[in-house]
Amino acid sequence: MIKTATTVCGWVIAISRALEEYGVDSTPLFQQAGLDQEKLQDPNTRFEVTKTSRLFQLAAEASNDPLFGLNVGRMMRPTSWHALGFSIWAGNNIEEGLLRVEKYFKVFTNCAYARCTRYEDKIRLWGKTYPAYTPILGDQQYEAFLATVVLTCRHIYPGRFKPMGIGLPRKEPLEDMGAFERMFKCPIELNQETIWLDIDLQTALEPLPTANPELAQKNDQICAEYIARFDRSDIVNRVYYRLLEVLPEGEPDMESVARSLNLSTRTLQRKLKEQGSSYKQLVDDVRKELALLYIRQSHIPIAEISYRLGFSHVSNFSRAFKRWTQMAPAECRAQYETTANSTL
Numbered sequence: 001m002i003k004t005a006t007t008v009c010g011w012v013i014a015i016s017r018a019l020e021e022y023g024v025d026s027t028p029l030f031q032q033a034g035l036d037q038e039k040l041q042d043p044n045t046r047f048e049v050t051k052t053s054r055l056f057q058l059a060a061e062a063s064n065d066p067l068f069g070l071n072v073g074r075m076m077r078p079t080s081w082h083a084l085g086f087s088i089w090a091g092n093n094i095e096e097g098l099l100r101v102e103k104y105f106k107v108f109t110n111c112a113y114a115r116c117t118r119y120e121d122k123i124r125l126w127g128k129t130y131p132a133y134t135p136i137l138g139d140q141q142y143e144a145f146l147a148t149v150v151l152t153c154r155h156i157y158p159g160r161f162k163p164m165g166i167g168l169p170r171k172e173p174l175e176d177m178g179a180f181e182r183m184f185k186c187p188i189e190l191n192q193e194t195i196w197l198d199i200d201l202q203t204a205l206e207p208l209p210t211a212n213p214e215l216a217q218k219n220d221q222i223c224a225e226y227i228a229r230f231d232r233s234d235i236v237n238r239v240y241y242r243l244l245e246v247l248p249e250g251e252p253d254m255e256s257v258a259r260s261l262n263l264s265t266r267t268l269q270r271k272l273k274e275q276g277s278s279y280k281q282l283v284d285d286v287r288k289e290l291a292l293l294y295i296r297q298s299h300i301p302i303a304e305i306s307y308r309l310g311f312s313h314v315s316n317f318s319r320a321f322k323r324w325t326q327m328a329p330a331e332c333r334a335q336y337e338t339t340a341n342s343t344l
Contacts, residue, residue: 005048005049005050005109005110005111005130005133006046006047006048006049006109006110006111006230007046007047007049007052007108007109007111008046008080008081008082008107008108008109009039009040009042009043009044009045009046009047009082010043010076010077010079010080010081010082010085011047011052011076011080011108011109012035012040012047012052012055013040013075013080014072014073014075014076014077014080014144015052015055015056015059015072015075016030016037016040017075018059018063018068018071018072018074018075019059019062019063021071021075022062022063022065024059024062024063026059029055029058029059029062030055032054032058033051033052033054033055033058034051034054035047035051035052035055043079043082044082044226046230049109049111049133049136049137050136053136053137053138053141056072056138056140056141056144057138060138060140066140066174067174067179068140069139069140069141069142069143069144069147070143070144070147070179070180070183072140072144072147073143073144073145073146073147073148073150073151073183074147074151076144076148076151076152078152080148081107081108082107082222082223082226083107083219083220083222083223083226084100084101084104084107084108084219084223085152086215086216086219087100087104087216087219087220087223088100088101088152088156089152089155089156089210090210090211090212090213090215090216090219091208091210091211091216092207092208092211092213092216092296093204093205093206093207093208093211094123094153094156094157094199094203094204094205094206094208095116095118095123095199095201095204095205097152097153097156098116098123098125098149098199098204099116100220100223101114101116101125101149102114102115102116102125104220104223104224104227105127106227106231106234106237107223107226107227110231111129111130111133111136111137112127112128112129112130112133113127113128113130114126114127115127118201119201120201121200121201122164122198122199122200122201122204123198123199123201123204124196124197124198124199125149125196125197125199126167126194126195126196126197127145127194127195127196128193128194139168139169139170142168142169142170142195143168143170143180145195146166146168146184146195146197147183147184149197150163150166150183150184150197153199156208156209156210157203157206157208158206158207158208158209159206161203162185162186163184163185163186163197163198163199164186164187164198164199164200165186165187165188165189165197165198166184166186166187166188166189166195166196166197166198167188167189167190167192167194167195167196167197168188168189168190168192168195169190169191169192169193169194169195170190170191171190171191172190173190213293213294213296213297214293214297216293217290217293217294220289220293221241221244224237224240224241224244225241227241228240228241235261235268235271235272235275236272236275236277236282238261239257239261239268239272239279239282240282240286242257242260242261243257243282243283243286244286244290246310247286247287247290247308247309247310248307248308248309248310249310250310250312251283251310251311251312252283252310254268254269254279257279284320287309287310287320288320288324290308290309291305291309291317291320291321291324291329292324292325294308294309295321295329295332295333295336296333296336298333298337302314302317302318302329302330302333305317305329306318317329
């Protein structure tokens with residue numbers, strides 16, 4: 001159970017920027033919401049969701065604009081998501097970026113969660129607020145978030161990006177829904193239990209010109225560390241980040257990882273089990289994720305990848321890689337290079 005839900009500093013900065021566009025002084029609104037405006041100077045600051053939600057409501061009222069949420073979405077930048085923004089921009093395709101939104105959603109906030117699901121012809125990103133916080137959030141906040149995601153896709157996609165459809169919790173349409181249609185450029189379904197965004201699969205898998213696997217991996221690591229710092233109760237992320245640190249030294253044993261987290265081995269096993277995970281599964285997941293990122297970087301020899309992932313022999317790495325992908329590492333790298341060359 002979440003004790004104190006928080007949200008990333010960039011969200012609050014976007015609200016402040018939107019107020020400037022309306023010519024509204026944000027200082028008294030920050031004071032009413034109980035937020036320290038000076039803390040905006042620290043990009044690692046997190047604010048309580050109850051207070052940021054109050055600020056959003058006050059700001060929307062001060063703007064006297066029912067579309068205030070869409071304008072907040074326009075004010076979000078890659079840095080608004082901390083390292084997650086850079087990780088998304090450096091991803092190989094939109095689906096990979098949205099999977100990062102799912103995995104590192106706590107960078108943005110821990111009052112809700114997101115999931116990215118692939119279907120035969122589309123992928124769907126959807127999000128749901130934990131029940132304790134549902135009454136605190138308003139329609140315009142959900143709309144701001146979806147606007148942020150759509151605009152991000154529009155910036156990085158090498159063409160005219162259009163979703164297949166979106167879903168919003170708003171129960172009744174506004175008198176003029178034209179601004180929503182211009183923003184999202186797709187069918188809009190209201191009165192939904194969750195917010196969601198559908199993207200056709202071909203679009204979601206299109207290689208992105210902003211792709212940089214090495215940069216994406218570095219920012220993934222920053223995301224994991226960032227979450228571990230502010231959410232010490234998330235044992236999965238704590239172990240994940242620790243594995244990122246120690247894998248190049250060889251396969252880490254659970255006892256040493258447990259000691260580094262000030263836990264007994266039995267306690268670590270129990271906590272991971274409670275989260276539906278296990279130490280062995282986490283080691284395998286981290287290795288697979290990093291292997292698929294490294295294999296795209298042709299300047300890193302396969303033997304070096306094996307070393308970075310803590311395998312004692314390249315043959316062991318090759319067997320694991322084939323189990324993950326049904327391909328040998330060299331075969332997978334050649335396939336990526338062929339695909340990349342064909343898109344030039």
